[in-house]
Amino acid sequence: MNLKLSLPQAPSTSLPCFIPIATASTTVTSSTSNTISASDLERVNVLGFGSGGTVYKVSHKTTSATYALKKVKEDMDSTSRHQLLRETEILRLVDSPYVVKCHDIYEKPSGEVSILMEYMDLGTLESLRGNVVKEDQLALIARQVLKGLSYLHGLKIVHRDIKPANLLRNSREEVKIADFGVSKIMVKSLDKSNTFTGTCAYMSPERFDSEAADVSEEDKSNVYAGDIWSFGLTMLEILVGHFPLLAHEDKPDWATLMCAVCLGESPKAPEECSEELKSFVDCCLRKKPSERWTASQLLNHPFLLQQD
Ligand SMILES: Nc1ncnc2c1ncn2[C@@H]1O[C@H](COP(=O)(O)OP(=O)(O)OP(=O)(O)O)[C@@H](O)[C@H]1O
Numbered sequence: 001m002n003l004k005l006s007l008p009q010a011p012s013t014s015l016p017c018f019i020p021i022a023t024a025s026t027t028v029t030s031s032t033s034n035t036i037s038a039s040d041l042e043r044v045n046v047l048g049f050g051s052g053g054t055v056y057k058v059s060h061k062t063t064s065a066t067y068a069l070k071k072v073k074e075d076m077d078s079t080s081r082h083q084l085l086r087e088t089e090i091l092r093l094v095d096s097p098y099v100v101k102c103h104d105i106y107e108k109p110s111g112e113v114s115i116l117m118e119y120m121d122l123g124t125l126e127s128l129r130g131n132v133v134k135e136d137q138l139a140l141i142a143r144q145v146l147k148g149l150s151y152l153h154g155l156k157i158v159h160r161d162i163k164p165a166n167l168l169r170n171s172r173e174e175v176k177i178a179d180f181g182v183s184k185i186m187v188k189s190l191d192k193s194n195t196f197t198g199t200c201a202y203m204s205p206e207r208f209d210s211e212a213a214d215v216s217e218e219d220k221s222n223v224y225a226g227d228i229w230s231f232g233l234t235m236l237e238i239l240v241g242h243f244p245l246l247a248h249e250d251k252p253d254w255a256t257l258m259c260a261v262c263l264g265e266s267p268k269a270p271e272e273c274s275e276e277l278k279s280f281v282d283c284c285l286r287k288k289p290s291e292r293w294t295a296s297q298l299l300n301h302p303f304l305l306q307q308d
Contacts, residue, residue, distance in 0.1 A: 036103055040061050041069065052181060057069075086183065098144050100168055125234070138277070145177065146298050149227055157183055161182050200257055203229075204261075235280075245260045279303065280304070
């Protein structure tokens with residue numbers, strides 16, 4: 001008589017069903033037990049603009065603690081709304097020293113959503129462009145990003161947009177992964193999430209052209225390898241100071257990129273680099289996803305072990 005049936009899991013493709021975002025005027029949701037009221041925050045200045053909204057540096061009126069507040073555009077279309085729901089779902093789930101911490105999420109009755117994050121005072125890794133980055137500095141950055149990726153992949157989260165603009169650093173020499181707008185939590189083991197999502201320039205060959213004859217079903221479902229390709233390109237960019245696939249074009253068109261990523265040879269570390277670094281880059285940028293090393297394997301690569 002009192003039969004109890006467990007409810008089926010919602011598929012990942014549907015709108016995520018998660019706890020609703022709290023209103024700013026009341027309690028706010030948080031991955032920590034401490035909640036911060038939106039009315040206690042004071043804007044200091046604008047930190048930057050993204051496609052989804054504006055990020056402000058804010059200060060807590062009583063504690064003077066500094067945070068970054070991402071205010072998401074109100075007039076979102078359904079795709080952007082969907083991305084925001086996914087991002088907040090993931091932000092609530094993750095808690096790692098290698099991922100930018102989300103303290104609270106606020107929603108006003110008007111629909112305006114703001115995300116309160118840990119403040120990373122040195123901004124994104126894009127700011128390193130033009131600087132000479134030594135191998136030991138690169139190893140320090142690579143190790144932290146890989147620890148973040150290893151953590152995320154362990155939770156079956158694929159980031160899908162690893163690039164210098166989505167990696168933030170602070171003056172404690174910490175580097176953290178940010179921006180989960182196009183990330184995804186993998187539900188089924190055969191879920192193929194290597195679709196065309198994220199920033200084209202850093203996309204792996206199998207994601208760029210998943211219909212190519214040499215992309216097997218196994219390659220398509222090896223979603224985490226796509227993050228490793230993007231990570232490898234990002235590390236190489238930091239090392240050489242420019243986008244490594246097309247040195248002379250700032251904003252290459254889609255066809256040029258497609259040729260470089262899918263038909264060209266994988267980019268390599270410059271000849272003058274150590275053998276360990278050359279091998280490290282090679283292990284990240286193998287064309288076949290099954291041959292690319294995983295984040296945990298890369299953490300044990302000689303390039304990172306020797307710089308420990
Ligand atoms: N937690 C943070 N601490 C310090 N600065 C931040 C933080 N988050 C974002 N920023 C700054 O704000 C800028 C915009 O960030 P945002 O995440 O909205 O967009 P984006 O990642 O640059 O672009 P898009 O969302 O279009 O991919 C970043 O480039 C960075 O300079």
